[in-house]
Amino acid sequence: MKPLSIGIILGSTRQGRVSPQVGNWVKDIADRRGDGNYEIVDIADYQLPFFGEGTGEEPGLIAWPEKLTSLDGFVFVVQEYNHSITGVLKNALDSARSEWNNKAAGIVSYGSTGGARAAEHLRGILGELLVADVRTHPTFSLFTDFENFKTFKPAELHVEKINEMLDQLIAWSGALKTLR
Numbered sequence: 327m328k329p330l331s332i333g334i335i336l337g338s339t340r341q342g343r344v345s346p347q348v349g350n351w352v353k354d355i356a357d358r359r360g361d362g363n364y365e366i367v368d369i370a371d372y373q374l375p376f377f378g379e380g381t382g383e384e385p386g387l388i389a390w391p392e393k394l395t396s397l398d399g400f401v402f403v404v405q406e407y408n409h410s411i412t413g414v415l416k417n418a419l420d421s422a423r424s425e426w427n428n429k430a431a432g433i434v435s436y437g438s439t440g441g442a443r444a445a446e447h448l449r450g451i452l453g454e455l456l457v458a459d460v461r462t463h464p465t466f467s468l469f470t471d472f473e474n475f476k477t478f479k480p481a482e483l484h485v486e487k488i489n490e491m492l493d494q495l496i497a498w499s500g501a502l503k504t505l506r
């Protein structure tokens with residue numbers, strides 16, 4: 327059977343963002359498992375127009391659903407902006423539809439309260455997109471898992487939680503593949 331393809335989606339695109347550090351750290355743990363092909367999916371690479379405002383022919387707008395089609399599951403790297411997800415992540419979610427359906431997702435979040443409020447908002451959106459989000463949700467504190475809010479230095483205990491989340495994500499991604 328073909329290995330599962332899992333996209334680790336970086337939810338922020340701002341200059342100076344920390345999401346690449348978090349995404350790469352998750353990917354390092356995931357790659358050691360040998361149970362799937364994990365890749366970083368950076369929304370910034372797609373330069374998605376704001377939904378409905380482009381010509382519909384922007385290369386990124388075509389490449390984005392194609393990338394999602396190639397994936398069996400997702401890890402969302404979520405940061406809390408004003409108690410919710412970023413505008414760019416919401417726009418990226420809106421910029422595809424059927425390509426999300428019947429797939430699984432795990433959420434990793436960070437913020438002053440671990441990004442919990444943003445992650446819970448994302449769960450509601452994922453329901454509408456027929457994405458099954460797994461229970462285990464590793465959360466990172468801006469105060470204790472980052473140095474100066476900039477350099478990611480996660481506490482060791484998070485490694486176990488990441489693996490627990492990935493166990494659930496791989497199981498559900500495999501199961502949901504049979505529906506597609």
Ligand SMILES: Cc1cc2nc3c(=O)[nH]c(=O)nc-3n(C[C@H](O)[C@H](O)[C@H](O)COP(=O)(O)O)c2cc1C
Nearest residue numbers: 338340342343344345405406407408409437438439
């Ligand atoms: C516009 C904006 C709003 C924010 N609002 C919150 C918030 O409501 N709660 C919180 O915990 N952190 C908040 N933060 C702090 C971010 O979680 C923190 O800056 C984080 O590093 C952002 O992720 P990024 O570096 O990947 O962009 C906010 C940051 C920005 C830029």
